[in-house]
Structure formats: C-alpha cells, structure tokens
Amino acid sequence: MSKSKIVFVCQNCGATAAKWMGKCPVCNEWNTYAEESIAQGPGPDRERDKLTGFRNNLTPPTLIGDIPNESTQRIDTLDPELNRVLGGGIVPGSIVLLGGDPGIGKSTLLLQLALNLKNKKILYVSGEESMAQISMRASRIGIKNHSCYIYTETNTQSIFKYTHELQPDLIIIDSIQTLQTSYSDSPPGSLSQLRECTSELQRLAKDSGIAVFIIGHITKEGLIAGPKVLEHIVDVVLQFEGEKHYAYRMLRTIKNRFGSTLQLGIYEMQHCGLRPVLNPSEVLLTQRDENLSGIAIASTMEGDRPLLIETQALVSPAFYGTPQRSATGFDSRRLSMLLAVLEKRVGFSFGTRDVFLNMAGGLQIEDPAVDLAIVAALLSSYEDIPVSNKSVFIGEVGLSGEVRAVSRIEQRISEAAKLGFNTIYISKYNMKIFNEDKDSLNIIPLGRVQELSEMLFSK
Numbered sequence: 426m427s428k429s430k431i432v433f434v435c436q437n438c439g440a441t442a443a444k445w446m447g448k449c450p451v452c453n454e455w456n457t458y459a460e461e462s463i464a465q466g467p468g469p470d471r472e473r474d475k476l477t478g479f480r481n482n483l484t485p486p487t488l489i490g491d492i493p494n495e496s497t498q499r500i501d502t503l504d505p506e507l508n509r510v511l512g513g514g515i516v517p518g519s520i521v522l523l524g525g526d527p528g529i530g531k532s533t534l535l536l537q538l539a540l541n542l543k544n545k546k547i548l549y550v551s552g553e554e555s556m557a558q559i560s561m562r563a564s565r566i567g568i569k570n571h572s573c574y575i576y577t578e579t580n581t582q583s584i585f586k587y588t589h590e591l592q593p594d595l596i597i598i599d600s601i602q603t604l605q606t607s608y609s610d611s612p613p614g615s616l617s618q619l620r621e622c623t624s625e626l627q628r629l630a631k632d633s634g635i636a637v638f639i640i641g642h643i644t645k646e647g648l649i650a651g652p653k654v655l656e657h658i659v660d661v662v663l664q665f666e667g668e669k670h671y672a673y674r675m676l677r678t679i680k681n682r683f684g685s686t687l688q689l690g691i692y693e694m695q696h697c698g699l700r701p702v703l704n705p706s707e708v709l710l711t712q713r714d715e716n717l718s719g720i721a722i723a724s725t726m727e728g729d730r731p732l733l734i735e736t737q738a739l740v741s742p743a744f745y746g747t748p749q750r751s752a753t754g755f756d757s758r759r760l761s762m763l764l765a766v767l768e769k770r771v772g773f774s775f776g777t778r779d780v781f782l783n784m785a786g787g788l789q790i791e792d793p794a795v796d797l798a799i800v801a802a803l804l805s806s807y808e809d810i811p812v813s814n815k816s817v818f819i820g821e822v823g824l825s826g827e828v829r830a831v832s833r834i835e836q837r838i839s840e841a842a843k844l845g846f847n848t849i850y851i852s853k854y855n856m857k858i859f860n861e862d863k864d865s866l867n868i869i870p871l872g873r874v875q876e877l878s879e880m881l882f883s884k
C-alpha cells in the first residue's frame with residue numbers, strides 16, 4: 426500500500442479541506458468535519474483492479490450491436506411491490522441502496538427477498554447481527570431456502586473472497602455503515618469508508634454481473650448517510666419509510682437508472698414479516714357506514730398508480746391565544762395557503778379557529794390534486810355538515826380560488842369508479858380532456874372553490 430494523506434471531510438456533503446473547519450463552506454452545516462486518511466498514488470489502483478477477483482483484463486471497446494442482450498434480463502423478486510419500485514425486477518450487475526430509519530424493516534425486507542428467491546444463489550452479509558439472530562428472523566418469516574448463505578463479516582476483501590468461491594446471483598449487505606476496506610484507515614461508518622466500500626461493491630457488481638443490495642442507515646436529518654456521495658455511485662436508491670406506530674411501510678424509488686422514480690410500494694408489517702399491500706386504496710379508506718363531517722376522499726398519484734385516500738379535518742373555535750394549525754401527512758404551509766384562499770375568496774373566517782388536518786394511513790402526500798378534498802373536508806368540518814361518502818374530490822386549488830386541472834384524470838376517475846364512488850368533483854378544465862363515456866358516474870365540473878361550497882352546503 427502507498428502512503429496515505431490526512432484530510433478533513435464534511436460528513437454531510439463530502440467536501441474536503443486541508444484543515445478542520447467549524448462550518449462547511451459548501452453545505453453550510455456546522456461541526457460536520459472529521460479527520461480521515463485517504464490512500465493516494467497510482468499504486469493501489471493497479472492492485473485494486475484485481476480486487477474483486479472477477480476482472481483479470483480490461484474489456485476492450487465493443488460495438489453497441491455486439492453487446493449481448495441477456496445482461497438486461499431482470500430477476501423477478503416474486504414480490505409485486507419490490508418489482509414495481511425496481512422498475513420490473515432486479516437488473517443483474519446493478520447496485521441498489523436501501524435507506525431507512527432503524528427498526529423500519531430494512532433487514533426484514535431483504536431477508537425476505539433472499540428467502541423468496543429459491544432458484545438463485547444468495548449471499549446475505551451481515552455486520553449488524555449474529556447468525557443466530559438472522560436465523561431467528563428467518564424462522565419468523567417462515568420461508569425455507571436452501572440456496573441462501575449467511576455470512577457475518579465486515580471486511581470487504583473477505584466478502585470478495587467468498588463471493589468468488591460461491592458465485593452467487595445476489596449479494597445483500599446489511600449494512601454499508603459496518604463495512605470496512607483495508608484500503609482506507611478511517612473508522613467504519615466514516616464518509617471515506619462508505620465511499621470506498623461502495624465503490625468496491627460497485628466494481629464487483631459491474632465486473633461479475635452479480636446484483637448487490639446495500640442497506641444504509643439514514644441520519645437524523647432523514648438523509649442516507651453521505652447522501653450525495655453514495656447516491657451517485659449506486660444505480661437505484663430506495664427509501665423505506667413509515668410511522669413506526671403504524672403497521673404500514675412505504676418503499677419509494679428516489680433514483681433509478683433502469684426505470685421511473687416516483688414509484689411507491691406499500692407493505693404491512695405483520696408478525697411473520699412484511700406483506701405486500703396490493704389494493705392500497707381499500708386500506709387508506711377507513712370503513713364507515715355513516716356520514717361524518719370533516720371527511721373527504723382525495724385522489725393522489727403515487728408513481729403510475731392512483732390511490733384514494735381519506736382526508737380528515739377538524740375546525741374548532743380557538744379559546745387560547747394564537748389558533749393552532751397542525752397537519753399530518755401534508756405540508757403545513759400549503760394548508761395555510763388553502764385556509765387563506767378560503768378566507769379571502771369564499772369568506773370563511775378561520776382566524777379564530779384551530780385547524781387540524783390528517784391524511785389517513787401515515788402517508789406523506791405531495792400531489793397538489795388533493796387540495797380540493799382538503800378544502801371540502803375543511804368546509805365540511807367548519808359547517809359541521811357531512812359530505813356524501815360516495816364523493817371523491819380531485820383538483821388543485823390556485824391562489825385566486827380557481828380549481829385547476831390535474832394530470833392523469835382518467836386513471837384517477839376509473840380508480841374511484843372501481844371502488845364504488847359515484848360522484849366526482851373535478852376541475853372544469855379537466856372536462857375538455859376527459860371525453861370517455863361514464864354514464865353511471867356523476868362528474869361535476871368546478872371552476873372556483875366558491876362553487877364547491879355552494880354545491881355542498883346550500884340545500
């Protein structure tokens with residue numbers, strides 16, 4: 426090995442400096458610099474070309490037509506939700522980073538994947554848990570797989586040795602923060618170790634055609650540790666999220682070189698592992714027979730899938746000081762904007778009232794098409810008059826109170842029709858695009874939010 430050099434590395438953004446600094450000039454974070462040593466010089470790189478044991482000589486330039494096609498054959502994970510977020514299965518030779526809070530179920534998800542793939546050879550490397558703990562989890566999941574190897578190791582060179590010996594189709598690393606390469610002297614979990622280990626794994630994936638899944642913890646700020654550094658190296662970044670106290674877990678695609686981002690998979694954590702939720706709308710709509718005030722059904726697109734979701738609002742007189750505004754699963758600034766629109770354009774007075782808003786199921790909704798449902802729920806709670814539980818509201822609300830058109834209206838409407846809703850409020854600007862014959866549905870076009878309040882509450 427050649428000599429190494431001491432540098433100071435920002436653990437947030439990866440910027441380097443020759444001396445310690447209190448504030449990072451690149452990302453403006455405080456107290457993020459840590460001392461690390463990096464190997465330098467041309468020597469180790471030569472040596473490291475042979476590192477993974479798979480590439481003996483470099484591949485020469487090849488004509489695009491001569492590249493064999495089977496390398497893009499995807500592996501079916503037998504899990505419809507995971508297939509969807511990956512864009513249709515695992516691409517051989519790809520490297521996937523799975524991030525998420527501790528305890529959310531990352532190890533469970535990937536162990537389940539390893540156990541499901543019965544006709545593939547899998548190497549599950551854990552630096553976090555003992556073999557006994559993993560076997561306990563496997564018996565909890567209750568699937569037997571005779572081609573899944575468990576290896577508790579943190580040194581990348583040892584992992585490569587056994588990879589070469591076993592020739593698996595898939596390697597799972599739990600977690601990248603525990604790995605260590607002999608080519609860096611920094612402690613495990615530091616940014617230069619993360620970067621070195623991830624690029625070694627990437628080299629392994631590309632040289633050998635083995636798919637690699639890496640688990641990464643996320644930092645307090647909700648980012649995968651060393652976010653910019655790692656996200657650039659890997660092919661796919663998935664984020665596993667959800668409220669710990671709800672059973673539902675959301676798997677989101679943040680980056681995907683082989684498919685669309687914005688995809689969402691939904692799971693339910695059960696006593697025997699994670700169960701894919703195949704009909705999410707039915708889960709996100711609470712079962713109720715009677716009409717209650719303050720509830721309206723919204724439609725949101727998560728990737729290419731429309732979901733119906735219940736929005737609940739509570740508007741009540743504020744007795745103490747400043748009225749409260751609280752939103753769960755929705756941006757609170759957007760809620761304030763909608764309240765201001767109702768105040769100014771429709772003449773409701775929220776200034777002396779507390780407002781609470783809740784999106785059912787613990788989902789964080791960013792689709793602006795839910796605005797109209799939120800407005801309906803707010804007005805319904807304000808007036809204490811229920812809206813029909815057979816209605817769905819689809820539309821974005823603009824600053825002057827206009828109801829704006831939203832994307833993919835046909836898909837949203839057919840999802841609502843499928844689930845038995847019969848009245849759908851949409852923007853009148855969506856009517857032009859929407860020309861399908863839907864006799865059984867009552868589709869109500871709206872131009873402004875005033876019309877909604879008149880339609881719902883003036884009987």
Ligand code: TYD
Nearest residue numbers: 527528529530531532533565695696697698
């Ligand atoms: P785990 O996969 O260890 O989380 P992570 O790797 O993201 O830290 O999951 C931990 C939680 O999941 C733990 O609280 C126990 C729970 N769990 C179940 O509810 N059912 C199960 O079948 C399994 C395996 C775990």
Ligand code: MG
Nearest residue numbers: 531532553599
């Ligand atoms: Mg774990």
